[in-house]
Amino acid sequence: MDRVTYEELQRQLDEAREVIRALRQGEVDAIISERDLALVRLRATEEALRRLTQELEARVRDRTAQLQLANERLEVAMAELRATQVRVLESERVTALAALAGAVAHEVHSPLMGVWNAVGYVRKHETRPELAQALKDADEGLRMVSDITRDLLTFAHTPSHFRAEADVSRVIDRAVNFLQSDLESRGITVVREVQSQLPLLLGDEVRLQQVLSNLLVNARDALDESPEKKIVVRAGVVGEVMRIEVADTGPGVPQQMHDRIFEPFFTTKAGHGTGLGLPVSRGIVEDLGGRLTLEETPGRGATFRVQLPLAAGQAPRSGK
Amino acid sequence: MRILVVDDDHFARLAFVYALKDTPHEVETAASGEEAVHRVGQHPYDLFFLDLKMPGMDGVETLRALRKCCPDAPVYIVTAYRDEFMKRLKEASAEGLRFEVAEKPLDGARIVAIVEGVLNGPTQA
Numbered sequence: 001m002d003r004v005t006y007e008e009l010q011r012q013l014d015e016a017r018e019v020i021r022a023l024r025q026g027e028v029d030a031i032i033s034e035r036d037l038a039l040v041r042l043r044a045t046e047e048a049l050r051r052l053t054q055e056l057e058a059r060v061r062d063r064t065a066q067l068q069l070a071n072e073r074l075e076v077a078m079a080e081l082r083a084t085q086v087r088v089l090e091s092e093r094v095t096a097l098a099a100l101a102g103a104v105a106h107e108v109h110s111p112l113m114g115v116w117n118a119v120g121y122v123r124k125h126e127t128r129p130e131l132a133q134a135l136k137d138a139d140e141g142l143r144m145v146s147d148i149t150r151d152l153l154t155f156a157h158t159p160s161h162f163r164a165e166a167d168v169s170r171v172i173d174r175a176v177n178f179l180q181s182d183l184e185s186r187g188i189t190v191v192r193e194v195q196s197q198l199p200l201l202l203g204d205e206v207r208l209q210q211v212l213s214n215l216l217v218n219a220r221d222a223l224d225e226s227p228e229k230k231i232v233v234r235a236g237v238v239g240e241v242m243r244i245e246v247a248d249t250g251p252g253v254p255q256q257m258h259d260r261i262f263e264p265f266f267t268t269k270a271g272h273g274t275g276l277g278l279p280v281s282r283g284i285v286e287d288l289g290g291r292l293t294l295e296e297t298p299g300r301g302a303t304f305r306v307q308l309p310l311a312a313g314q315a316p317r318s319g320k
Numbered sequence: 321m322r323i324l325v326v327d328d329d330h331f332a333r334l335a336f337v338y339a340l341k342d343t344p345h346e347v348e349t350a351a352s353g354e355e356a357v358h359r360v361g362q363h364p365y366d367l368f369f370l371d372l373k374m375p376g377m378d379g380v381e382t383l384r385a386l387r388k389c390c391p392d393a394p395v396y397i398v399t400a401y402r403d404e405f406m407k408r409l410k411e412a413s414a415e416g417l418r419f420e421v422a423e424k425p426l427d428g429a430r431i432v433a434i435v436e437g438v439l440n441g442p443t444q445a
Contacts, residue, residue: 109424110327110329110331110332110335111331112331113331113332113335113426113427113428114330114331114332114333114334114335114338115331116335116427116428117334117335117336117337117338117339117427117428117431118334118338120338120339120428121338121339121341121342124342143427146427153424206423
């Protein structure tokens with residue numbers, strides 16, 4: 001057995017310790033590096049998780065926004081649907097009213113004409129002033145009823161497809177002449193500014209005259225309390241369009257009523273008027289392929305404008 | 321002129337009678353298409369006003385019957401329902417039956433105007 005010195009032993013022990021220490025260090029290093037690795041992995045996982053969360057949050061935000069948009073669209077659609085429903089109900093109501101009004105007007109028409117013509121006949125032969133005045137009053141009342149039944153009949157029935165050459169200046173003359181004495185008695189002057197040599201239209205003179213009469217009666221009624229009482233009727237060709245205007249010096253139509261005046265049964269005339277004059281007129285004009293509008297003339301009375309396509313080559317097609 | 325007014329409505333007939341009372345024309349009335357046909361068999365007329373919507377023979381049928389005996393006299397078909405009967409009027413027109421349309425409302429002045437027009441205007445060939 002070799003003699004082992006204490007120093008040698010000590011040295012070997014130190015060596016062993018060193019080895020152990022180194023081993024431990026290695027272990028520790030290994031442990032440390034493993035820990036670091038785990039940490040790195042953890043961080044990566046955390047990072048991935050964070051990204052995932054962010055992504056999720058972004059998607060949630062996205063989806064929420066989409067939902068919100070869809071919801072808003074749905075609300076708009078619902079509002080539109082409700083408005084449409086109201087309009088449908090309204091138009092059903094108007095259609096039903098129109099049918100009823102038309103039926104009543106049709107029934108009233110015959111006896112009315114019989115009575116009116118009988119009154120007219122007696123009036124022509126009555127010379128006693130008091131009776132003649134009474135008959136004149138009766139005659140005027142009956143004319144008013146006749147105008148109302150005429151509007152109701154036109155409003156209630158399908159549009160006329162009757163088309164013939166229509167002379168606008170003749171229509172204007174007839175409509176004005178028809179009301180002339182009435183207008184004069186109210187101190188209203190009518191000025192006609194009609195282009196000479198107006199081309200003919202393809203239309204229906206009787207119905208066009210009805211439109212002119214309605215516009216003139218409206219103008220007349222608008223002038224009731226006006227200091228200046230004047231109606232200007234203009235007609236002329238502008239481009240491819242025949243333009244007819246009836247302008248009055250009355251108070252004009254308040255802005256908020258611009259759309260409503262074309263609604264059936266809407267009237268501003270307390271006590272008289274069926275509220276059909278303008279919708280009926282617009283119907284007739286549109287039926288002829290034209291437009292009836294109220295032109296803006298602030299502070300200068302009301303101007304109603306009829307625009308009709310000229311006959312040449314662009315006659316409105318019959319619906320049938 | 322001798323005028324025949326055909327309408328099932330009493331007041332509608334009266335409207336013509338009163339409107340034309342001060343004119344030199346003779347106005348007779350018939351309450352149905354059948355009565356009109358019967359009257360036309362007795363003597364001729366120069367002008368007819370014919371309601372379109374009548375029970376029994378309606379205006380178009382009456383027109384067809386009238387044209388057999390009076391091919392040339394002007395016939396005014398009076399109606400407030402021009403479109404409703406448009407198809408029938410077109411058929412009548414296609415058959416070669418001649419007629420004019422007088423749309424209701426027909427007031428006294430228009431009745432007189434139509435009669436004067438027939439009297440003064442170009443006579444039907």
